Amino acid sequence: MKSSIILCGGQSRRMGQDKGSMIIQGKPMIKYVLATLNDEINEAVIVLNNQKRIDKYSQFINQKDYSYRIKFVEDNIKDKGPLSGIQTGLENIKSQYAMVFPCDSPYITKNTIKTLYNKMDENIQAVVPCHDPENKLKTSEPLHSIYHKNIIPTIGKLISEDILDIKSLIEKIETEYILIDDKKILKKEFRNLNRPGDLEILD
Numbered sequence: 001m002k003s004s005i006i007l008c009g010g011q012s013r014r015m016g017q018d019k020g021s022m023i024i025q026g027k028p029m030i031k032y033v034l035a036t037l038n039d040e041i042n043e044a045v046i047v048l049n050n051q052k053r054i055d056k057y058s059q060f061i062n063q064k065d066y067s068y069r070i071k072f073v074e075d076n077i078k079d080k081g082p083l084s085g086i087q088t089g090l091e092n093i094k095s096q097y098a099m100v101f102p103c104d105s106p107y108i109t110k111n112t113i114k115t116l117y118n119k120m121d122e123n124i125q126a127v128v129p130c131h132d133p134e135n136k137l138k139t140s141e142p143l144h145s146i147y148h149k150n151i152i153p154t155i156g157k158l159i160s161e162d163i164l165d166i167k168s169l170i171e172k173i174e175t176e177y178i179l180i181d182d183k184k185i186l187k188k189e190f191r192n193l194n195r196p197g198d199l200e201i202l203d
Helices: 030-036 051-060 082-092 110-119 149-160 166-172 196-201
Strands: 003-008 043-048 069-074 097-102 126-130 146-148 175-179
Touching: 003 030, 003 082, 043 051, 043 082, 051 069, 069 082, 082 097, 082 149, 082 166, 097 110, 110 126, 110 146, 110 175, 146 149, 149 166
Parallel strands: 003 043, 003 097, 043 069, 126 175
Antiparallel strands: 097 146, 126 146
């Protein structure tokens, strides 16, 4: 059983509109991520920040287009960033761990999904890509990572202390880092689309 969590609860202040539903080259941005996950996972939990947005996404995401089960959930704790989204997602998956992606990562590849999953085992709590082996935590990509369900209490404690940086989480758990080497994992996969000008570089 393989699960994925897609984070769509952000405010998108820099973009000026909801990013996941933005039409990019003919389709909503989140659909690039969802299409890449086809035949790689068994379920995807899409975390949104309110019921209104869940209703909106439900209208343009058709279960028939995907090989896996899709579930829409509302973020348990509002306005606490992606950390609460990860917590909400982990609470709703059927497997023991899940691959996390933001909705604005259209460049992610099937090869990276396979590479990350191959690193995950029962003795670790996270698989996290990084850009520099000498500065793993500092150059990590925690929003393109796999997390075990047993970190839910750790996330809850951090949120209760208003510590919302995800790198504070991966410091506290058993983390396996994997290098972004431009071979198995490409650097361009971690390019997010945060501002209107970023849309010009989508290829």
